[in-house]
Amino acid sequence: MRALLRGFFAALFALGAALPASAADWPTGPVTMLIGYKAGGGTDTKGRVLAKILTRELGQQVNVINRPGGGQAVALEGFKNNEPNGDMFFFGAVTGMTLNPQINSALQFTAGDYVYAGGLTEFQVSMVAPGDAPFDDMAGLVAYAKEKGKIKYASLSPGAKIIMQAIARQSGIEVDYIPTKGGRGMVQLVLSGQVDFAYSGGIHARYPGKFKTIAAASTRRLGNYPDTETLIEAGYEGVGIDAPTVVAFPMGIDPAIVARMEAALKVASTDPDMIKITKAINMPIVYQTAAEATALTRTSAAAITVMLDTIGYKTH
Amino acid sequence: MESFLPVLESAFAPGNLAWILFGVTLGYLVGALPGLGKGTATAVAIPLTFYLSPLAAIAFLVGIAKGSTAGSAVSAILLNTPGEPSSTPTAMAGYPLARAGKAQKALKMGLFASVIGDLFSTMVLILVAQELAEYALGIGPVELTGILAFSMVFIAGLSGRSMIKGLIAGLFGILVSCIGLEVETGSPRLTFGLIELYDGLPLIPVAIGMLALSEMMIQIGQRLRLQEEADLLRGSGLREDRIVTLGDWRRSARAILRGCLIGTGVGILPGLGASVGSFLSYGAERKASGRGADFEETGAIEGVAAAESADNAVVPASFVPLFAIGIPGSVIAAILIGAFTIQGITPGPLLFLENRDLILGVYMSMVAASLFLLLIGYFGQNVFARIVRISPALVMPVVVFLCCLGAYLQGGGAFGIGVMVVFGIIGFFAKKYDFSFVTFLIGFVIGPSFELSLRQTLGLVTDMSELLDHPVALVFAALAVFGVWRLTVLQRRQHEAMVRDQP
Numbered sequence: 001m002r003a004l005l006r007g008f009f010a011a012l013f014a015l016g017a018a019l020p021a022s023a024a025d026w027p028t029g030p031v032t033m034l035i036g037y038k039a040g041g042g043t044d045t046k047g048r049v050l051a052k053i054l055t056r057e058l059g060q061q062v063n064v065i066n067r068p069g070g071g072q073a074v075a076l077e078g079f080k081n082n083e084p085n086g087d088m089f090f091f092g093a094v095t096g097m098t099l100n101p102q103i104n105s106a107l108q109f110t111a112g113d114y115v116y117a118g119g120l121t122e123f124q125v126s127m128v129a130p131g132d133a134p135f136d137d138m139a140g141l142v143a144y145a146k147e148k149g150k151i152k153y154a155s156l157s158p159g160a161k162i163i164m165q166a167i168a169r170q171s172g173i174e175v176d177y178i179p180t181k182g183g184r185g186m187v188q189l190v191l192s193g194q195v196d197f198a199y200s201g202g203i204h205a206r207y208p209g210k211f212k213t214i215a216a217a218s219t220r221r222l223g224n225y226p227d228t229e230t231l232i233e234a235g236y237e238g239v240g241i242d243a244p245t246v247v248a249f250p251m252g253i254d255p256a257i258v259a260r261m262e263a264a265l266k267v268a269s270t271d272p273d274m275i276k277i278t279k280a281i282n283m284p285i286v287y288q289t290a291a292e293a294t295a296l297t298r299t300s301a302a303a304i305t306v307m308l309d310t311i312g313y314k315t316h
Numbered sequence: 317m318e319s320f321l322p323v324l325e326s327a328f329a330p331g332n333l334a335w336i337l338f339g340v341t342l343g344y345l346v347g348a349l350p351g352l353g354k355g356t357a358t359a360v361a362i363p364l365t366f367y368l369s370p371l372a373a374i375a376f377l378v379g380i381a382k383g384s385t386a387g388s389a390v391s392a393i394l395l396n397t398p399g400e401p402s403s404t405p406t407a408m409a410g411y412p413l414a415r416a417g418k419a420q421k422a423l424k425m426g427l428f429a430s431v432i433g434d435l436f437s438t439m440v441l442i443l444v445a446q447e448l449a450e451y452a453l454g455i456g457p458v459e460l461t462g463i464l465a466f467s468m469v470f471i472a473g474l475s476g477r478s479m480i481k482g483l484i485a486g487l488f489g490i491l492v493s494c495i496g497l498e499v500e501t502g503s504p505r506l507t508f509g510l511i512e513l514y515d516g517l518p519l520i521p522v523a524i525g526m527l528a529l530s531e532m533m534i535q536i537g538q539r540l541r542l543q544e545e546a547d548l549l550r551g552s553g554l555r556e557d558r559i560v561t562l563g564d565w566r567r568s569a570r571a572i573l574r575g576c577l578i579g580t581g582v583g584i585l586p587g588l589g590a591s592v593g594s595f596l597s598y599g600a601e602r603k604a605s606g607r608g609a610d611f612e613e614t615g616a617i618e619g620v621a622a623a624e625s626a627d628n629a630v631v632p633a634s635f636v637p638l639f640a641i642g643i644p645g646s647v648i649a650a651i652l653i654g655a656f657t658i659q660g661i662t663p664g665p666l667l668f669l670e671n672r673d674l675i676l677g678v679y680m681s682m683v684a685a686s687l688f689l690l691l692i693g694y695f696g697q698n699v700f701a702r703i704v705r706i707s708p709a710l711v712m713p714v715v716v717f718l719c720c721l722g723a724y725l726q727g728g729g730a731f732g733i734g735v736m737v738v739f740g741i742i743g744f745f746a747k748k749y750d751f752s753f754v755t756f757l758i759g760f761v762i763g764p765s766f767e768l769s770l771r772q773t774l775g776l777v778t779d780m781s782e783l784l785d786h787p788v789a790l791v792f793a794a795l796a797v798f799g800v801w802r803l804t805v806l807q808r809r810q811h812e813a814m815v816r817d818q819p
Contacts (some may be wrong), residue, residue, distance in 0.1 A: 067728070068515065068728065069511060069512055069514055069515050069728060070497065070511050070514030070515060071497075071502075071514070073511050073514060074511045074512060074514070074728070077511055100502075103501075103502055104502060104503075104504065106504060106509060106511075107511075150778075152775065152776065155500060157502070158500070158501050158502035161500060161501065176775045176776075176778070177500065177775060178457075178772050178775040178776060179499050179500035179768060179771055179772065179775070180499075180768070180772065181499055181764070181768055184662050184664075184666065185768075187666070188665075188666065189456075189457075189772075192456055194456050194457070194776055
C-alpha cells in the first residue's frame with residue numbers, strides 16, 4: 001500500500017515538474033546568469049551590465065553567478081544537465097563550447113548540447129605584429145618568414161597555436177612557438193621585440209601604435225577592423241576560430257523562452273550602458289539572432305574539427 | 317604633478333583612511349594574539365575585500381600586514397609566545413624585561429622601532445620600485461629564468477635550518493603548481509579527471525591551509541600551556557619602567573638604524589622572509605653590544621629594538637620585487653598577488669604603466685598606515701595587552717571559521733575547503749618536521765612563471781651563443797650555482813661542528 005502511495009505521489013510530482021509553468025509567462029521568478037569566469041574579468045563586466053538590462057527587460061531579477069575553471073568548462077559541464085526550465089542561462093564566449101571539448105576529450109559536452117538564444121558581442125581575435133614590423137599583411141609575413149628562415153610566434157592559448165599551425169602548414173613557413181599566459185604575457189613579448197608575430201584576443205587595441213593588425217583570426221571580418229582581411233580571404237582555407245559571446249540554455253528549453261530572451265538581447269544591443277561598456281573594453285556589439293548564433297556555432301565547430309584534422313591534432 | 321592631486325585625494329579619502337585604520341587595528345589585534353601572525357591575518361581577511369575598490373582593498377590588506385607584524389611583539393614580550401617566527405628574537409630579549417616589570421617599556425620600544433623600520437622601508441619602496449620596474453620591462457623570459465632560479469636557491473638555503481629540506485619544500489611547491497591545464501596546448505596535468513583542477517590549485521585556500529589552519533592544529537595541542545602563560549602577566553608601578561627614556565633611545569638608536577637597513581635588504585631579496593631579517597638584526601646587535609648571553613637573561617631593550625625594526629622593515633620592502641617584476645618577496649606579497657588578481661590587476665612591470673594611479677595611491681596609503689600604526693599601538697597597548705589574555709579556546713574556533721569562509725569564497729565553494737584541509741594537514745607535518753612552508757608557498761607561486769619563462773627561453777634562444785646577449789641572465793644563473801655550492805659547504809661545516817661538539 002505504501003509503495004503504491006509513494007508511486008502515486010512520485011508520478012504526480014513528475015507530472016508537475018514536467019509541466020512548464022507556462023513558458024509564455026517566463027520568467028515567473030528570479031533568473032540566474034551563469035558566467036564561466038571569475039568576477040571582475042571582461043566577460044563578467046559585460047555580463048553584469050547585461051544582467052541589469054535583462055532585469056529591466058524581463059521584469060524579473062537577473063542574478064549573476066560565477067563558476068570559473070577550465071576556460072568555462074566547469075560552468076558548462078554542470079549546466080548541460082540543468083533542468084531546461086529557463087531558471088538559469090549561460091553567458092560567455094562560444095569557444096567554450098566549440099573549441100575546448102574538441103581539444104580535451106575529458107570534457108563531457110559538445111557545442112550541440114546547448115540551445116543558443118543569440119549573440120551580443122564578439123572578441124576581436126586578430127593576428128598581430130609589432131608596430132614596426134616590415135610587413136602589413138599575410139603575404140608580407142610569409143615572404144618575411146621565408147627570407148628569415150623561421151619566425152617567432154607568441155602563442156597565448158591552445159587555440160592560438162592551432163591557428164598558427166594551420167597557417168604554417170598551408171604556407172610552408174617555419175615557426176618557433178613561444179608559449180605565454182594570457183594577453184598580458186603576449187603584449188610583453190611583442191612590446192619587448194622578442195617575437196615577430198602573435199595572436200591577440202583583442203587586448204592589442206589598448207596599445208595604439210604599438211601593434212599592427214595583420215589579419216582577422218575569425219571566419220568573418222571584425223567589427224573594429226572592417227578593413228582588415230580574414231585569414232580565409234588571405235587564402236588560408238578554413239582557418240579561423242569565431243569568438244562571439246552568446247546566451248545559451250540547456251537542450252529541451254521551450255522555444256517561447258528562447259524567443260523572449262532573443263528579443264531582450266536585441267534591446268540590450270542598443271542600450272546606452274551596453275554601448276559604453278563595450279567601447280571601454282574595445283569589443284564591438286555584434287547582435288545575432290538565435291538562428292544566426294546557432295548557425296555560426298555549428299559551422300564554427302565544424303570548421304575547428306576540419307582544422308584540427310589537417311594539422312593532425314591529437315586530443316588529450 | 318597635477319595628476320598627483322586626484323591620487324592624493326583618493327588615498328586620503330575618509331573611506332579609504334577608515335579601511336586602513338580598520339586594517340591596522342585588526343592586524344595589530346590578530347598579531348597580538350599568541351600564535352596568529354601576519355600570514356594568517358592577511359589570508360583570512362581577503363574575502364572581506366571582495367566588494368572594495370582596488371585601492372581600498374589593497375590598502376586594507378597592507379594595513380593588516382603592517383599592524384600584525386608590529387602586533388606580534390605584544391604576545392612575544394608579554395607571554396614569551398611570538399605571534400610568528402619573526403618575533404622570536406623579540407621574545408628572547410623582551411620577555412625577561414616583562415618579567416622584571418618593564419613590560420610597558422619594552423612594548424613601547426618595540427612599537428617605536430616597528431614604526432621607524434616600517435616608515436624607512438616604505439620610503440625605500442616608493443623610491444626604488446618604479447626605477448626597478450622601468451628597468452624590468454626590458455627583462456625578458458631569459459633574464460627572468462635566471463632570476464627565478466637564483467631566488468629558489470636563495471629561498472631554499474635561508475628559510476629553514478637545512479637546505480635539503482628547504483629545497484624539498486620548494487620543489488614540492490613547484491610540483492603542486494604543475495597541477496592544471498598545461499599552458500601551451502591545454503593538456504591536463506595531474507588533474508585526475510577533476511575539472512575543478514583545470515585552473516590549478518587555488519592560491520588562497522592553499523595559503524590559508526598551509527599558514528592558518530595548520531597553525532591552529534599545532535596550537536590546539538599547546539592550548540594548556542598558552543593558557544598558563546596568559547595568566548602570568550604582571551607589571552611594576554615605576555614610571556621609568558613604563559616609558560622609553562632618553563637613555564633607552566641612546567642605547568637603541570644604532571640597533572634601529574641597522575635593523576632598518578637589514579630588514580629592507582632582506583625584504584628586497586625575494587623569499588628570505590621576515591624571520592631572517594629579525595634574527596640577523598638581533599644577532600648583529602647582540603654581537604655588537606658585547607653582552608652575549610646576558611641579552612636573554614636580563615633582557616635587552618636594544619635587542620627588542622633591533623628585532624622589531626628589522627621585522628617591520630621587511631614587509632614594505634618585500635613589495636619591491638612584487639611591484640617591479642611580479643615576484644613575491646614574502647608570504648604577504650604572495651597573498652597580495654591573490655588580492656590583486658581578484659581586482660583584475662597583474663603585478664609586474666606593466667603595473668606602473670597601466671595602474672600608475674593605483675600604485676601611487678597604495679604608496680600614500682602605506683605611509684598613512686605607518687602613522688596609524690603608531691597611534692593604534694600607542695593608545696591601544698593596554699587594551700591589546702588584555703586581549704592577549706583571551707582564552708585560546710575562544711580564539712581558535714573563530715579563526716578556523718574564518719579560514720573556511722575564505723577558502724569557500726576563493727576556491728570555488730566546498731572544493732576550496734577540501735583543498736584547504738588537505739594543505740592544512742600537509743602544513744601541520746611540514747611544521748612538525750621543520751620543512752619550510754614559506755619555501756613551499758613561494759615555490760608554488762613562482763613555479764608557473766619559472767616553467768613558462770624556461771620554456772619561452774628554450775624557444776627564443778635557438779643557439780647557445782645567443783645566451784651571451786643576456787648578461788643579466790648569465791650573472792644570476794652563475795649566482796644560483798655559486799649559492800648551491802656555498803650553502804652546501806657552510807652547512808657541512810656547521811654539521812661537522814655540531815658532531816664534534818657532541819660529547
